[in-house]
Amino acid sequence: MLLLAATSILLTGCYSSQPAPGAYIPKTHAAQKHAAAVESMKSNRMDDALAAIDEAVQEDPDYADAAMTRALILLRLARLDDATAAYDAVRQKWPDHAEAHALAGIVREKTGKTDAAKACYAAAKAAYERRLAAGDRSPGTQLSRTLAVYLLDGRSAGLIEVNKVLGAFPDYGPAQEIKSKIAENNRTFLLEWMERPGK
Numbered sequence: 211m212l213l214l215a216a217t218s219i220l221l222t223g224c225y226s227s228q229p230a231p232g233a234y235i236p237k238t239h240a241a242q243k244h245a246a247a248v249e250s251m252k253s254n255r256m257d258d259a260l261a262a263i264d265e266a267v268q269e270d271p272d273y274a275d276a277a278m279t280r281a282l283i284l285l286r287l288a289r290l291d292d293a294t295a296a297y298d299a300v301r302q303k304w305p306d307h308a309e310a311h312a313l314a315g316i317v318r319e320k321t322g323k324t325d326a327a328k329a330c331y332a333a334a335k336a337a338y339e340r341r342l343a344a345g346d347r348s349p350g351t352q353l354s355r356t357l358a359v360y361l362l363d364g365r366s367a368g369l370i371e372v373n374k375v376l377g378a379f380p381d382y383g384p385a386q387e388i389k390s391k392i393a394e395n396n397r398t399f400l401l402e403w404m405e406r407p408g409k
Contacts, residue, residue: 240270247279251286259283274304281310285317285405293317301333308337312358316401319361331362349379353388357404360392368392 236244243266250259260283266276281296297314300307315330338355352375360368372389379385391399 234272234274236266236273236276237270240266240273240276242266243269244273244276244279247276247283251279251283256283256287260287274300274307277303278307278310278313281313282405285313290317290321294321301330306337306340308334308341308354308358311337312354312361312404315361316404319401328362331358334358335362349375349382349385352378353382353385356385357388357400360400361397365392365395 243262247259247262247266250256250262260280263276263280263283266273267280270276277296277300281293281300284293284296294314294317297310297317300310301314304310311330311334315327315334318324318327318330335355335358338351338358341351342355353372356368356371356375359371369389369392372385372392375382375385376389388400388403391403
């Protein structure tokens with residue numbers, strides 16, 4: 211759904227194929243079905259993707275990436291109520307999942323629920339800040355937080371934050387692109403960017 215998926219904003223979901231050290235290791239069948247769902251998404255076979263991801267989530271309910279991918283598939287299918295419920299389920303089960311908060315906000319923004327969207331963006335910002343405080347200073351995490359700030363507080367706040375990212379990582383291409391879109395106040399582009407897996 212909204213931007214705050216990739217790159218996090220978002221960043222997870224069907225975003226990673228190799229677990230990080232100490233990361234959750236999904237059940238084999240669930241991981242296979244998740245991979246199949248991602249491939250079906252790439253081919254725009256969304257019904258096949260949903261069938262595969264439903265099987266992955268049923269096989270391994272603790273597999274957060276699969277749960278996020280399921281929500282994204284529902285979003286791509288324009289089943290916005292179902293996508294909202296799916297992201298909210300992730301937020302409830304994994305309250306530190308910043309991308310889920312961001313994307314839940316994007317779905318709500320798409321349906322005109324501005325105040326509810328802002329609450330989700332605030333939760334995303336807080337979750338990214340906890341991630342940063344825990345030692346994840348990667349440019350992707352910092353840029354994802356920047357997008358959450360932009361979605362919550364607007365253009366001026368977003369420009370301040372993206373300039374901080376570029377001060378630390380001056381050659382970071384995604385931040386350069388995002389800065390230009392924030393400067394244009396191109397919210398539609400930024401929401402769509404956040405929905406992309408693996409930004």
